[in-house]
Amino acid sequence: MLITTGSATFREKIIISCLAAFAAGAAWPAAAQTRDTINRLPNTIYLPDAAPAAPSADKNVVKSLSALPSATLDLKGTAPNPAAISAQVQSFVAQNAKELGLEGNAAKLVVKSTRETLTGRYVSMEQRLDDIPIIDSQVQLTVSDQGAVQSVARNVVDVPTASVASVKKTAEVSQKAAEDIVWKDLNASGEYLEPPTAEKAYLNENNVLTLVYVVKMAVSKPFGYWEYRVDANTGRIVSKKDRAIKEGKHKRDLPGSPDLSAAGVPADREAALAKFNQRMKSMMPVDKKTAKVATGKGLVFEPNPVSSLNDTGLQDNDPPSKFDKAYVEVALVGLSEAGGKLNLQGPLVRIDDFEPGDGGVSRPPSTSTGTWTARRGDNAFNDVMTYFYINSSITYLQKIGYTGTRDLFPNGIAVDTDGLNGADNSHFVPGSDRLAFGHGCVDDNEDTDVIFHELGHAIHDHIxxxxxxxxxxxxxxxxxxxxxxxxxxxxxxxxxxxxxxxxxxxxxxxxxxxxxxxxxxxxxxxxxxxxxxxxxxxxxxxxxxxxxxxxxxxxxxxxxxxxxxxxxxxxxxxxxxxxxxxxxxxxxxxxxxxxxxxxxxxxxxxxxxxxxxxxxxx
Known part of the structure; x- marks a missing residue:
């Protein structure tokens, strides 16, 4: 190539420049692969026939499964448990490591859970560094019975090997100290609703992995299922929230930070924990080995008095006689019989008492010798409504295919029909797998929509x-x-x-x-x-x-x-x-x-x- 300007010839300069540019271009990929900054990668979901879409701020990227070097995963014949499928899943991850942003990533994926679906298998993998999970970092996939991958959802943090030395891996704060920090911040003066837990995890804070304790502490005052993230080295409270998912009738009842406006001096935490443990010992659950499976009867609304009576003018304070024609007697299946009494404790639903209810009082579940005759205004009616319709809905899930290795509720679910300190709301508690219903105006359990809605939260959490x-x-x-x-x-x-x-x-x-x-x-x-x-x-x-x-x-x-x-x-x-x-x-x-x-x-x-x-x- 010869370029001239006037009488000057620039052949040598052009050749030198081109060689320099070529060398720089050849060196760029190697330089780009030398990563030393921790970074959350864009959330990406791979779907069949999906056209690639440019991401907007804090939104998902959608890609076609054809972007994956390998879109097959043969799990046929393997048991539906993490240990059994781990090797095959790790092979799939290795084949797609570059596309999934896992090449050279020090944080590894570990199979956390798996379940059979109506079309194949579902697998959830958790990202961990030194076997400690990274919060909100996982890869999920679904695969057909024939081994074709149906979807992949990637939500991971890139932790370059060169950055690992900067991550603090030891905790200066003990688990007990982290729980004490939360108790003090809550100014907790009530009782424990469940045992407290504190687990280590890494939290990505502005591209820095912070070792934290995820502390879950449920108390009656301030009432809530509180989840805190506490810096495991400084004791700093990073975040706090009520993890219960509420029906959302009133904005003041939405999940958020605890209301400490009326808080007093915190109670003694060790004494509160001892009292909780003693209460658990004194509660005599039905002995499944000696209890018999039985069927009882009870009254319910079908589905609610507005619908069954075709009366949109019905009010909560109407006289009891106005509801007489709304009651229907139903069979209550799967009950436990012990000592001549029927308990609303079955393989799918357990009516329990784990939260204070109306007026801050805890009420034990009702029992019967055969037939529950309670009507609205008596919490035994709420017990029957809740047991019957949740049992029916989970049975329906089994009917449409969610049974056996696909079962969404293999251990059933616990329900308190008179909880939330009597507040006019209801909630599902992820991580605790509990449902509870409140009272106020119309009791929530009197309307099947509330019962099914709250169960819906448990369903999506299990799916x-x-x-x-x-x-x-x-x-x-x-x-x-x-x-x-x-x-x-x-x-x-x-x-x-x-x-x-x-x-x-x-x-x-x-x-x-x-x-x-x-x-x-x-x-x-x-x-x-x-x-x-x-x-x-x-x-x-x-x-x-x-x-x-x-x-x-x-x-x-x-x-x-x-x-x-x-x-x-x-x-x-x-x-x-x-x-x-x-x-x-x-x-x-x-x-x-x-x-x-x-x-x-x-x-x-x-x-x-x-x-x-x-x-x-x-």
Whole structure:
């Protein structure tokens, strides 16, 4: 090449410049691979036929599974437990390490849980450094029975090998000291509701891994299931929240920091713990070895008095006689019989007493010699309502395929029918696997929508063990509302009054108004993050997710498809999406699962249509 300017020739300069540029270009990849900064990688989900999408701030990246060098994982014949599948999963991770951002990453993936699904297998892997988990860092995947990977959700921190020396790995603060810090900060003057726990973990703070204790401490005053993150070296409180997921009737009841405005002097923690342990010893659970399985009877509303009586003017303080025709006698199956008494303790549901209830008083579960005759106003009626409908809903899950190695509730679930210090709210407690119902205005247990909604939180938590972050707050509430409507649709008179109003009885106008699942004007903004119960002007964040689900349910069942098939699509869509997911990524995953479950059927097209109506899918 010869370039001249006037009489000057620059051949040598050009050659030298080109050689220098070539050398720099050749050296760039090696330099780029020398990483020394800890960094959270963009959340990414890999789905079938997904077009790559550019990420916006704090949002997910969507990629096609074809971007993975290997999209097969043969788990056929292996037992559904972490130890049995670990070798095959690690091989899959190694083959895709570069694409998943795990090449040269000192933090390794460890199989945490696995479960069979309706279409194959679900696997959750936890990222750990020196066998200590990194908070909110995991990879989830789903794979078909034929070994084809159906989805991969990556949410990891890049910990370059060169950066490991900067990470402090030992704790100067003891576990007991961390618990003391939390107790003191709470100014706890009540009793323990469950044993406290403190576990080490790494927290990514501005690209620095901080060793913390995750302390869980549930107390009656200030009431809550508090979760703290305490710096394991300085004792600094990094964050605190109530981890219970509430129904959200009142903004003051939303999860948050403890209200210490009326706090006094903290009680003695060791004495409180000793008292709790003594109380646990004194409580005599039903001996499963000697108890007999029995069937009893009881009265329930079917599904609530507003629907069954077709009376939208019904009020909480109406005379008892006005409700007489709303009661229905039902069979209570799976009960435990001991000492001639029937207990509402079965393999799927256990009515327990683990929270103070109305007036701050703890009330033991009711028993009977055969038939519960209690009516509203007597908490024994709430016991029966709660046991019957939760037992029915979990039995329904088994009917549609979630049984055996797919079972979402292999150990059942514990429920307190008179909890929350009597507050007008109800909640599910992740990590403790507890449901509790409060009173105030209409008792929450008198409306099946509340019972099914709260169980819905337990369902999504069991389907996806890493549930949290992103839009999960609004999605979880929206799914709970969907589950309430879908279950009520299968009950006599369930759709008699206002099919798409959620909490027809508990949410009468005189109480709090309830929510709806027909907000057709709601539109999704990909630049927002949707937490639980957020007001969006003309709709709530929860309704943005429940509406397309319920619209799909009504259209598909109206066209002759079964409720069971629609529920299966909604449930399977939540499996394998990891944490910090958005409405958009879950919508895409739901459509993909509809195609896998019902090829040639209208399910995928109908769900996609309604998600597009709300701009959730563009």
């Amino acid at each position: 996806n063990v890493d549930w949290g972050g992103g839009d999960s707050g609004a999605i979880g509430e929206g799914f709970g509302d969907y589950w309430a409507i879908s279950q009520r649709k299968q009950i006599k008179n369930g759709f008699q009054v206002d099919p798409v109003k959620v909490f027809e009885w508990d949410g009468i106008d005189a109480c709090w108004g309830g929510r709806r699942a027909d907000r057709l004007n709601a539109r999704y903004d990909p630049n927002r993050t949707y937490g639980a119960h957020q007001s969006m002007g003309s709709f709530e964040s929860d309704e943005l997710w429940s509406t397309p689900l319920v619209s799909s349910l009504l259209e598909l069942t109206g066209a002759g498809e079964t409720i069971e098939s629609v529920d299966q699509v909604v449930l399977e869509g939540m499996s394998g999406i990891g944490s910090n997911f958005t409405m958009r990524t879950l919508a895409l995953a739901t459509v993909a699962k509809a195609k896998a479950l019902f090829p040639g059927k209208p399910h995928a097209a109908v769900f996609e249509k309604h998600f597009k109506h709300h701009k959730i899918i563009p």
